[in-house]
Amino acid sequence: MTNILHSPFCNASLLAGLLFLFMGFMIRxxxxxxxxxxxxxxxxxxxxxxxxxxxxxxxxxxxxxxxAYFLVPFGLICGFVFSTQSDVFMYVTISPVIFCALLLTGLTEWHLLQVFDEDGERRKGSV
Known part of the structure; x- marks a missing residue:
């Protein structure tokens, strides 16, 4: 079990990517x-x-x-490129997760502002 946890394939990008994928399909x-x-x-x-x-x-x-379609392959590539879990490895695999989480929130909020006005009424011309 310790070998799996210390493997470079057990990284933030891969695990978060699988979580994003699961969440996206479950909510859909x-x-x-x-x-x-x-x-x-x-x-x-x-x-x-x-x-x-x-x-x-x-x-x-x-x-x-x-x-998730970006994070999972990125996590797999990092698993092949790095041989151990070093500090650089942690920064490289955690940074895309933070970026994607912030981008998910930003894009969704932007979409809601484009589709609805501040009272929650659908804007004219939006589908």
């Missing part, structure tokens, strides 16, 4: 029906009303899957 397959559920994309913009909640979760699940 089983979307949270109400804002009272224990899971879902929960921010001020997404909890204005049911429409913003549904749109925010649908878009966050989509972006999450896209991020």
């Amino acid at each position: 397959k089983f979307p949270p029906r109400s804002m009272k559920t224990w899971y879902g994309y929960r921010t001020f913009s997404s909890t204005i009303n049911q429409q913003t909640w549904d749109e925010g979760n649908q878009y966050a699940a989509y972006v999450s899957r896209i991020m």
Whole structure:
């Protein structure tokens, strides 16, 4: 068990990528029906009303899957390139995870601002 945990294939990019992939497919397959559920994309913009909640979760699940398609191969490549878990290895594998998490939130919030106004009403011309 210790060999697996200390292997370069046990890295933040690979594990977070698998988590993003799982989250994206689960929210797509089983979307949270109400804002009272224990899971879902929960921010001020997404909890204005049911429409913003549904749109925010649908878009966050989509972006999450896209991020996973980047993180998983990156984590595998890092597993092959590095022979041990060094400090540089940690920085190289954790940095994309932080970037993707921030990008997921930023893109979803931007999308919600493009589709809805500040009162949660759908903007004219948005689908």
